[in-house]
Amino acid sequence: MTALKIGLCMLVAMPMHATAQEQPSQSPAAQNGEASQNELFDELLSSTEPSAPTQTEEPVATPEPATSAAQPDPTATAIDEVLPTIAAPQKSESTQALKAPPSHAQIEEVVVTATKRAENVRDIPASITALSGEELEQRGAQDTADIVKLVPGVNLTSTGDSPARVTIRGIASDIGTSSTTGILFGNVSFSDGYAPILSLDPNPFDMASVEVLKGPQGTLFGASALNGAVRYVPTLPRFGQYEVKWFGQYTSIKEGDAAPTYGAAVNLPLYEDSLALRVMAFDRIAPGFIDNTRIPKKDTNQTDQKGARALLGWHPSEAWDVLLTTAYQQTKLQDVGTADNDQGRLVTNDRARVSPNTTKYWMGDFSVTYSGEWAQFVSDTSYIYKAGNNFFDATSRTAGKNPPLSLIAQQYTGDSDTFGQEFRLVSVDNPDSSWKWVTGVFAWQQSLRNKLTVPLAIDVAPLATILDALSLTPLSSLFSETGSPIVVQTAADVRIRELALFGDLTRRLGDSVEIALGGRLYRTSSGGQNVQSGVYVLAQQGSSPYVVEGEVKEKGFSPKASITWHINEDILAYGLVSKGFRVGGIQTGLTSSIIPSTSPKIFKSDTLWNYEAGLRTQFLDNTLRVDLTGFMVDWKNPQSLQPDASGLTVFITNVGGVKSRGGDLSVQYLFPWQGLMFTTAVSYADTVTTKDFTTATGDVYPVGTTWPLAPKWQTSSNLSFMRPIGDWTVGGFATYTTLGSAVPVFGGHKVFGYKQVDLQLSVSNEQYKWLPQIALIVNNLTDERGLTNAFTSGIPTPELAAEEYYYITPRALTLRLSGRFGD
Numbered sequence: 001m002t003a004l005k006i007g008l009c010m011l012v013a014m015p016m017h018a019t020a021q022e023q024p025s026q027s028p029a030a031q032n033g034e035a036s037q038n039e040l041f042d043e044l045l046s047s048t049e050p051s052a053p054t055q056t057e058e059p060v061a062t063p064e065p066a067t068s069a070a071q072p073d074p075t076a077t078a079i080d081e082v083l084p085t086i087a088a089p090q091k092s093e094s095t096q097a098l099k100a101p102p103s104h105a106q107i108e109e110v111v112v113t114a115t116k117r118a119e120n121v122r123d124i125p126a127s128i129t130a131l132s133g134e135e136l137e138q139r140g141a142q143d144t145a146d147i148v149k150l151v152p153g154v155n156l157t158s159t160g161d162s163p164a165r166v167t168i169r170g171i172a173s174d175i176g177t178s179s180t181t182g183i184l185f186g187n188v189s190f191s192d193g194y195a196p197i198l199s200l201d202p203n204p205f206d207m208a209s210v211e212v213l214k215g216p217q218g219t220l221f222g223a224s225a226l227n228g229a230v231r232y233v234p235t236l237p238r239f240g241q242y243e244v245k246w247f248g249q250y251t252s253i254k255e256g257d258a259a260p261t262y263g264a265a266v267n268l269p270l271y272e273d274s275l276a277l278r279v280m281a282f283d284r285i286a287p288g289f290i291d292n293t294r295i296p297k298k299d300t301n302q303t304d305q306k307g308a309r310a311l312l313g314w315h316p317s318e319a320w321d322v323l324l325t326t327a328y329q330q331t332k333l334q335d336v337g338t339a340d341n342d343q344g345r346l347v348t349n350d351r352a353r354v355s356p357n358t359t360k361y362w363m364g365d366f367s368v369t370y371s372g373e374w375a376q377f378v379s380d381t382s383y384i385y386k387a388g389n390n391f392f393d394a395t396s397r398t399a400g401k402n403p404p405l406s407l408i409a410q411q412y413t414g415d416s417d418t419f420g421q422e423f424r425l426v427s428v429d430n431p432d433s434s435w436k437w438v439t440g441v442f443a444w445q446q447s448l449r450n451k452l453t454v455p456l457a458i459d460v461a462p463l464a465t466i467l468d469a470l471s472l473t474p475l476s477s478l479f480s481e482t483g484s485p486i487v488v489q490t491a492a493d494v495r496i497r498e499l500a501l502f503g504d505l506t507r508r509l510g511d512s513v514e515i516a517l518g519g520r521l522y523r524t525s526s527g528g529q530n531v532q533s534g535v536y537v538l539a540q541q542g543s544s545p546y547v548v549e550g551e552v553k554e555k556g557f558s559p560k561a562s563i564t565w566h567i568n569e570d571i572l573a574y575g576l577v578s579k580g581f582r583v584g585g586i587q588t589g590l591t592s593s594i595i596p597s598t599s600p601k602i603f604k605s606d607t608l609w610n611y612e613a614g615l616r617t618q619f620l621d622n623t624l625r626v627d628l629t630g631f632m633v634d635w636k637n638p639q640s641l642q643p644d645a646s647g648l649t650v651f652i653t654n655v656g657g658v659k660s661r662g663g664d665l666s667v668q669y670l671f672p673w674q675g676l677m678f679t680t681a682v683s684y685a686d687t688v689t690t691k692d693f694t695t696a697t698g699d700v701y702p703v704g705t706t707w708p709l710a711p712k713w714q715t716s717s718n719l720s721f722m723r724p725i726g727d728w729t730v731g732g733f734a735t736y737t738t739l740g741s742a743v744p745v746f747g748g749h750k751v752f753g754y755k756q757v758d759l760q761l762s763v764s765n766e767q768y769k770w771l772p773q774i775a776l777i778v779n780n781l782t783d784e785r786g787l788t789n790a791f792t793s794g795i796p797t798p799e800l801a802a803e804e805y806y807y808i809t810p811r812a813l814t815l816r817l818s819g820r821f822g823d
Contacts, residue, residue: 106622107670114211117426125562125574127214133207140777140814144201149737151212152683152714157789163199168228170660170687170710174641182225185232188382189224193496195450195588197388197414198359206265206280208235215610216580218558219518226580237276237313243267243822254811256289257299274315281308290337291347301337321369330360338804344785350396352406359388380422387415396802397793406457414450439503451491455484488536492588494528512566520558526585527551550602552584576612589651599651606637623670633660642696656691658707675722683714701746711740711752732761744789754786772819783811
């Protein structure tokens with residue numbers, strides 16, 4: 001540990017030493033930087049107590065010019081297309097010499113803030129895909145599923161009783177475990193330490209961009225991004241500018257319902273060029289398409305979602321920026337969207353009761369930035385509250401197909417409070433310096449309460465209340481408040497903490513090579529109690545309730561290193577090594593008598609190493625780009641959720657190991673004809689086990705078994721155009737995506753393995769501001785019946801076992817109107 005301390009202190013001190021050499025005068029705070037960092041380091045090694053609240057969005061940016069509501073031009077400087085996923089090193093000063101302006105349109109560059117500093121996406125030695133908010137709006141995108149299908153190597157899956165999960169490069173997480181992919185709003189992590197309550201799924205309307213970061217992001221984002229992250233970047237307030245933008249769209253689904261969605265955003269200058277407010281609100285109805293013939297009810301899986309965001313920006317002087325952000329969103333799923341067959345029939349006859357799900361979140365974030373001569377100081381403070389309530393009729397999981405009546409259910413309730421605080425220093429961009437760096441300290445704490453109840457659908461007298469009154473409390477734990485006998489119940493109350501010191505230092509060597517070293521020194525603690533009760537627990541433990549208590553304390557170092565080489569003006573190459581981690585914790589599940597395995601009281605953290613090399617090229621005067629990357633991922637002690645045959649009880653444990661080997665190829669071409677652009681990307685990942693895997697039910701899967709939810713092939717191709725015709729502008733796109741097959745669990749039914757075609761045609765007229773842009777959008781043109789997940793119960797018999805299938809949305813036709821006006 002002494003070596004780690006010395007190494008990280010050198011990392012933190014080097015940029016300050018370099019700055020001292022290059023600038024003759026500094027502030028006293030800068031001169032004492034090394035001592036301050038040593039004090040922080042000593043505190044880090046001696047205590048697991050965090051200091052306060054997580055991350056935030058970047059400071060208020062320079063006001064941007066108003067943009068058109070018309071179809072985005074493929075040659076514009078915004079992030080108008082899905083960009084290649086191969087990143088490359090920064091160009092040296094000699095290669096950035098002034099050039100004559102091009103005589104024709106070129107593929108423009110994109111600036112992202114995924115590295116906690118503004119950088120050209122092609123200059124970052126990592127795999128980052130950026131999608132502009134404008135492009136997502138043109139597509140009518142409304143959720144995460146509409147976004148990730150555009151990025152090969154990334155997929156989404158969900159079930160009726162757990163949050164949706166994003167998988168990158170085949171490193172998939174089980175339901176009930178924290179996601180291997182971090183979800184960020186700005187720099188604020190929405191990930192749960194474990195036992196996730198909900199997944200962040202903000203409406204992309206009025207987002208500046210969505211960034212998909214492949215590979216571990218542990219250096220800058222900690223335990224929340226084991227193998228990558230999806231980062232939503234909101235549009236910041238614009239000073240001195242009044243703006244209104246709006247949209248309304250109506251969607252009709254084949255063999256389903258039809259419903260509207262609408263939203264608006266307003267930018268208000270409150271005081272000269274120093275104070276501005278930006279507010280966005282939306283109301284969405286996602287039409288249902290699954291018919292529950294048992295109730296009966298048509299199109300039962302409708303989703304009602306509404307939310308709002310507000311950002312208040314203050315720029316009191318050239319040196320100071322303050323940003324206050326708040327967001328709220330509520331999502332109500334009227335009934336889980338499961339079908340009882342894999343033949344493409346969008347019906348179920350297995351549930352006599354609807355299974356609704358309601359989630360909500362509220363976040364607040366406060367960012368203060370001071371820009372000095374040699375560095376930028378940022379303080380990010382955040383708070384997030386999340387809550388969920390999920391009822392799932394699980395009768396068919398125990399009684400088999402088409403049960404005569406409702407017998408049993410799964411009820412999930414939970415909420416969490418998350419505080420985060422980060423202080424960081426970021427070097428200023430100095431063309432005369434060969435150094436650039438980011439360093440900081442981070443503290444994070446999450447209190448999470450999660451309860452799973454499996455009651456019988458029998459309501460007798462409110463026995464729990466009566467038994468409590470008679471001082472028979474142990475017996476009262478066998479009944480719900482309504483008098484239903486409880487088969488099993490787990491109630492977890494846990495607290496997860498992370499305290500970290502991080503840094504990332506880049507040094508340019510000569511005119512064409514850059515070397516970067518970074519790391520995150522962290523301490524985590526995770527613990528609390530899990531109160532188990534019900535008939536299962538009484539039979540197995542001899543008492544109900546039964547309390548499991550414990551705590552996991554861990555510390556470690558998550559390094560990152562890269563080298564980049566600007567071979568010539570048009571070819572760049574890089575190599576990257578990085579490590580990610582995910583916290584362990586107390587057992588939140590339990591073992592039933594149906595399976596031979598027993599659940600451990602705690603589970604450990606898991607770690608992941610990523611080795612990556614990439615090549616980025618451009619030809620034909622920057623109208624053609626061909627990029628290639630290769631990667632190797634080694635995952636140690638992955639956390640796995642082990643269910644019994646019924647799926648009613650589960651527990652988390654660490655199992656074996658996993659490796660993923662693959663690569664990405666992307667091509668982007670801007671045709672000589674005005675406004676015509678073609679992009680295509682292909683991703684391959686072979687993700688398999690590295691040790692024999694034994695499930696909780698005793699099944700053994702040998703080395704080389706494909707890991708669940710890990711398709712080998714994914715592709716995405718897009719042809720877009722925008723053409724002025726007189727005062728009118730006509731635009732559109734055609735997108736073709738494919739997703740290879742996978743299994744949701746070891747030995748499970750095949751899922752994925754489908755393709756989609758999306759089309760859009762739009763027309764607008766900038767001469768008449770009152771006239772809206774009109775767009776016609778068709779998603780899933782061929783009405784593909786793709787599966788995103790599947791579950792088969794192991795009881796009562798294989799012949800009678802119930803089956804649950806989750807389909808992608810059938811063909812959807814959307815008419816969208818949108819507009820914008822203001823200064």
